[in-house]
Amino acid sequence: MLINIGYGNFISAERIIAAVSHEAAPIKRMAQDAREKGILIDATCGRKTKSVLFIDSGQVVLSALPPETLANRVNGKSDDTNGRYTERSGKIEE
Numbered sequence: 001m002l003i004n005i006g007y008g009n010f011i012s013a014e015r016i017i018a019a020v021s022h023e024a025a026p027i028k029r030m031a032q033d034a035r036e037k038g039i040l041i042d043a044t045c046g047r048k049t050k051s052v053l054f055i056d057s058g059q060v061v062l063s064a065l066p067p068e069t070l071a072n073r074v075n076g077k078s079d080d081t082n083g084r085y086t087e088r089s090g091k092i093e094e
Helices: 025-037 067-074
Strands: 002-006 009-012 016-021 040-042 051-055 060-063
Touching: 002 060, 002 067, 016 067, 025 040, 025 051, 025 060, 051 067
Parallel strands: 040 060
Antiparallel strands: 002 009, 016 051, 051 060
């Protein structure tokens, strides 16, 4: 099953090991290390990074959506919306 990780980017839900907040310094360092190793996938489309996804291939994926939203999508819970995430409102809007 593919899930939308923001701005038209999708990832296989079965391959996600963890989705964590980008706020902690160790997570930011891990993302930077992945960038230097060439195993980082930036799916933020230029927006602020809200979460970091670790996938079973060892790659690291950056998303502009919060980890809670991604977890709800993986678990099949509704977001109550079908549009795009906006930084201004913090919600997905049409």
